[in-house]
Amino acid sequence: MEPRPVAEIIAYVFLDLAVIMVLARLMGRLARRVGQPAVIGEIVAGILLGPTLLGALPGDLDTLLFPPDIRPFLNVLAQLGLVLFMFLIGLEVDLSFMRGREKVAVSVSLASILLPFALGVLLAAYLHGQHDVFTGADGSTSPISFAGFALFLGVAMSITAFPVLARILAERQMHRVPTGALALACAAVDDVLAWCLLAVVVAIVAASSFGGVVLILSLSVVFALVMFLVVKPLLRVLVTQYERLGQLTPEMLAGVLIGILASAWVAEEIGIHFIFGAFLFGVVMPRKGAARLNHEIVDRLEQVSVLLLLPVFFVVTGLNVDVGAIDLTGVGELALILLVAISGKFLGAYAAARAQKVPKRQAGALATLMNTRGLTELVILNIGVQQGVLDGEMFTLMVIMALVTTAMASPLLDLIYPQRVLDRDIAAAERAEMGLTDAYTVVVVVDDLDRDAGLVDLACDLVGRERPAQVVLTRVVRRSRPKPEVSSGLGADLELMATVAGELRTLARQVEARGLTASVASRFSEDPWAEVADLAGSSDADVVLVRSGWGLAEHALVADGETPWPASLHGSVVTVSGELGSAALQPQGPVAVVQDGSADGRAALRLAASTSLGRTVPLQLREADGRRGLKRSVTDGLRKAGVRVETGTTTLPSLLVAPAGAGLVPAADDLTPILLVHAGRADSDRDMDETLAGIAGRSGAA
Structure with missing residues (x-):
């Protein structure tokens, strides 16, 4: 067959991208409607475009739409999307989540890695005989070593999808209760340990001798030291530039992209796969004072990776998945894989949590969250295929396992940790965090720290001679863009909330100077009034004080007789018009x-x-x-x-x-x-x- 003209290749790629984007968006929306992460629907879309559905129809449609000579070009785009995704994963890793929870987080993380890894290796001893030959894209075959097969299977069983876990926490508001904070800490530790373990496994599989393994691991350690000791301090200039300019400029974003690609290249040259370089560059990105910068970086990169590149990765993955080819023996193997994957993660995390005296309900919720795998699992499985240690049928079975363990998380959480119990725990956690007591409470909504100093004084005036009394200062930062779809953005949200809370404490001293108890609370939301109503409910607020027109989107109108706040807000609402000077100037x-x-x-x-x-x-x-x-x-x-x-x-x-x-x-x-x-x-x-x-x-x- 003669090579296609370049113009025809380009046209084919454009057509494929259009088809992929349409189906990915449709399936992602369908997944959200049934209570699942959008990424589940997009992965299913990629599988449907492969031999599982399209290839099963008359006319060999999958080969017609994605010819073999076009697939390498799609694969390049897919790998670029994978690099950006791994950078976002690294950017979300924040070990500050561990603060105060080090012992529990490390115990749960180690148990939820070691037990499924050991069970995966044991399962490999049974499955290797049926999956010991790898067939390449050109039809050539090569034997699969037991060591490589067992190590990859063990790592694949051990992984936790941090983005999916964080997204579930954010959507259920579980990050506001101790269980959610603990889950973030455990997942952060799990992420670091699991990726380091995978890097070691890749080095072992890729090297041809023991000396080669030592060389690859030594170079990897040197690479990591350079990234942390040299590159990380240099990246602080991004924060300085952002604070000076107030926005992410094209030059700053270009610098980040260059760093991602260069780190990926170095990792590939070392022999540990390019994804580790991108992941490590995300880990060394600045955190302190960089919440707004990281928010913008995530928003910019997700617009490209989510809409265009990652769906291509799902299709490239789906072209290697053939669910219809699974026979009765394969169904039995799938049952064993699911049993090991679910029981290993769940029992390991649950037992470790209970050993650290975490209550049963919370330990069950934590174990369920740690069992999510999602897109992160696909990354590992694709590396296994590239390394020649997973054959086509084993790859298909493991992809199904990734989908099942991710899809089961939300329904299982509804059973273990019902919403009514979660709402109760959120209210209790907020009252404990803010130090609230049974007292007359005024919640004042602060929007501008300088302008609203007078509003805080007015809140103290509204207290009058009520005793005991407390004033709760809150600021809700409106989310101007939709939530990220792949990365959760939760880490940057929490850092920004902590920064805002620190700013509010300067106003809290103004309240305390008047002999009143002051508490602060910061939120990040697309629905500001819903957050205020929730806070007013948990603090049992008597009065909510806010400037007139606050919380309304630009050009939004409110009908006569209606209010922008929900009916569930039971405290009296006071809206302020006009300027309030400082107490000395009033x-x-x-x-x-x-x-x-x-x-x-x-x-x-x-x-x-x-x-x-x-x-x-x-x-x-x-x-x-x-x-x-x-x-x-x-x-x-x-x-x-x-x-x-x-x-x-x-x-x-x-x-x-x-x-x-x-x-x-x-x-x-x-x-x-x-x-x-x-x-x-x-x-x-x-x-x-x-x-x-x-x-x-x-x-x-x-």
């Missing part, structure tokens, strides 16, 4: 409240009275537009509670508090910020007498 005039007997009005009266008492300034009563004023008994009740009440005065107030449904309220100006009060469940349940009694009780207690 005018000391009276606090004005618009009189209204509705639930919103009662809540506004309570908060205005608390602020008046806290600031020791008069309370100025005003009538709502078009509504009957409050009864004289209310004024008398306020005065008996120790509130200095002014009526009929024209003094400029320092603050105007109004019920949300009060009708026309004058616009806020620089001197008189306006607080619109939306009554929560507790304020709605109180009548006016109970509201006044509460104010009197607090004043008397003070």
Whole structure:
């Protein structure tokens, strides 16, 4: 057969890429709809385009769509996608997850590697006789050594897919409970140990003698030392440049890509496979102060690798998978492989966790998470094929195992760790983390640290003389881009949240200076109000204080009578319009409240009275537009509670508090910020007498 013209090869590659992208996106969306990671659907798409489905149809369609002479070009793109993926895997490895959990994390990781590795080697002793001949793409055959076969099978049983595990934690919010944090720590250790083990195995298989193994391993150690001692400090310049310019420039991204490709080349030249170079470059990327930089790098690289290159890798993998060729003997072998893979990982992790006194439910959830393999398993299996130690049927069986162990994780977690139990544990963990007690609680949403210092002072004013009392400072960073699809992005999210929490602690000292307890909480979310509602629920907040319009997407509109926050938020919500100066610059005039007997009005009266008492300034009563004023008994009740009440005065107030449904309220100006009060469940349940009694009780207690 004559070689194809270059133009025809290019056209074929373009057509194949279009077909691959369409099916990958469709199958990825279908997987998400059934509660699975998108990568599961994309892997299945690659398998369907191979001999399993397309090749089983009349006309040899898989060969027609992917001719043998076109596949090498697709393979180059697939390997490039694999390099970028391995860099992202390395970038997600963060051993700081271990802090405070070192003993448990190392114990669980070692057990979840050693037990499945040992069982895999034992299984290899049984399976090797049926899979001892490797057939290359050109039809040539070569014997498969038992040592290579057993070592690769052991490593394949031992791996945990960190991205899939982290994605499951993020989607279920499990990273906010101790079990999730422990799972991240265990997976990080597992990742490092498993890839190091695989590098050793590749060196053993690739070398032709004991001296060759020693040489490859020695060069690998030197390579790692250079990366950590020389390259890692040099990469700090990326953080400096990013902080100076405020964005990831094309030159910075080009530098990262050059580093990835150069590291991959060095690793391949050493003899340990190019993926280890890309992985190691991701590991040595800066972490401290680099959360936003790493976020942008992940976003940029995923746009190429997820949409285009990784689906090609799945197809290249799928072309070697033929599920239809599995006979009855193969089904039995698959059952044994699944038994070893699942029991080895699950029992190893579970037993080690229980030995470290992790409760049964949490140990079961941890073992389930450690059993996920996903795309990471495919990487190892493809290396096994390239090294000539896995034949076609064994490769197919192991790919099925990777899919099954990943797909079973979410349903099994629903059984072991139901959502209602998880919600309870999240609330308890948040209260413990923030040091919350049973006290009057004001949650203040901070958006700009400098501008919102006045908002924090106002939160302290709203506390009034309530005791015990606490103020929770929270900032929700809106996710401007969709979540990464392959890498979880969770590590960078957590680092960014920690940075924001550190910034909030400067405002917390402002609260503590006023004799109140302060706590901080940071979140990263596509739905800011859902996060605030969740935090308000876990802290049992009495008041949520926020600037007007916060949490709405640009140009978003809210219909009349509706609110941007969910109905589940049970505390009273106070929105602020106008500028709030620092405490030293705020005018000391009276606090004005618009009189209204509705639930919103009662809540506004309570908060205005608390602020008046806290600031020791008069309370100025005003009538709502078009509504009957409050009864004289209310004024008398306020005065008996120790509130200095002014009526009929024209003094400029320092603050105007109004019920949300009060009708026309004058616009806020620089001197008189306006607080619109939306009554929560507790304020709605109180009548006016109970509201006044509460104010009197607090004043008397003070």
